[in-house]
Amino acid sequence: MSAALQLDRVTALRGGQEVLAEVSLRVAPGETLPVLGSSGSGKTTLLRVVAGLLAPARGAVRIGDALASEAGRLVLAPEERGLAMVFQDLALWPHLTVHGNLSFGLEGRKVARAEREERVAAILSRVGLAGKARRHPGELSGGERQRVAIARALVLAPRAVLLDEPLSNLDVGLKQELLALFRELLHERGATALYVTHDPREAQALGPRTAVLDRGRIVHLGPLEALRARPDLPFARSVLQALGP
Numbered sequence: 001m002s003a004a005l006q007l008d009r010v011t012a013l014r015g016g017q018e019v020l021a022e023v024s025l026r027v028a029p030g031e032t033l034p035v036l037g038s039s040g041s042g043k044t045t046l047l048r049v050v051a052g053l054l055a056p057a058r059g060a061v062r063i064g065d066a067l068a069s070e071a072g073r074l075v076l077a078p079e080e081r082g083l084a085m086v087f088q089d090l091a092l093w094p095h096l097t098v099h100g101n102l103s104f105g106l107e108g109r110k111v112a113r114a115e116r117e118e119r120v121a122a123i124l125s126r127v128g129l130a131g132k133a134r135r136h137p138g139e140l141s142g143g144e145r146q147r148v149a150i151a152r153a154l155v156l157a158p159r160a161v162l163l164d165e166p167l168s169n170l171d172v173g174l175k176q177e178l179l180a181l182f183r184e185l186l187h188e189r190g191a192t193a194l195y196v197t198h199d200p201r202e203a204q205a206l207g208p209r210t211a212v213l214d215r216g217r218i219v220h221l222g223p224l225e226a227l228r229a230r231p232d233l234p235f236a237r238s239v240l241q242a243l244g245p
Helices: 043-051 098-108 113-126 142-154 172-188 200-206 224-229 236-243
Strands: 005-014 017-027 032-036 058-063 066-070 083-086 160-164 193-197 210-214 217-222
Touching: 005 043, 017 043, 017 058, 017 217, 032 172, 032 200, 043 083, 043 160, 043 193, 083 142, 098 113, 098 142, 113 142, 142 160, 142 172, 172 200, 193 200, 200 210, 200 224, 200 236, 217 224, 224 236
Parallel strands: 032 193, 032 210, 083 160, 160 193
Antiparallel strands: 005 017, 005 058, 058 066, 210 217
């Protein structure tokens, strides 16, 4: 079976400096793969390369069977990749209602009005916001805005969802609640996802394997618990401390 997302020895530069170095990943259809790393490790750059916002200096990116990027060029433009993103700052459109935020992307994809209405209504009901379709983002709580952001991504039925630390600014209780909701929604819809985070507990809750990114390189790919056998690795101690005994 083809990977839903595949990076083959991807190197990316920023200001002439390597931000990603020889990164290779395969994400299976329907898999949520957490990408764990500290600030400056290259996590967001990885998402930008997959999304087509940055061309790799070397290597290739594939989405399904299609070549999306290769050394120095974008083969598919961002809008041709069929991806959806959930940003750290959510990037909701403040002048649009909740309904408008969700339907805008569907209109851009020429989805018929009746189907748009059906899809928007269904996902708003699923995330508990059916009664707030006519509200604007500024009228919602932080948790409600998070729900709008994930709903806006999933209503598009994308090939994959890219999530850039969407829960990083929330308190622990709300983070746990929304993390469970995100996990359920991705599973229910069979969505493929790359989920960037700096929190080992968040990563562990999302999937059986995690890609650990350190200074632009994948230094571990598998269960985080496996790091208990390698406490000598530079990044392992902080991960294990966060996970606890």
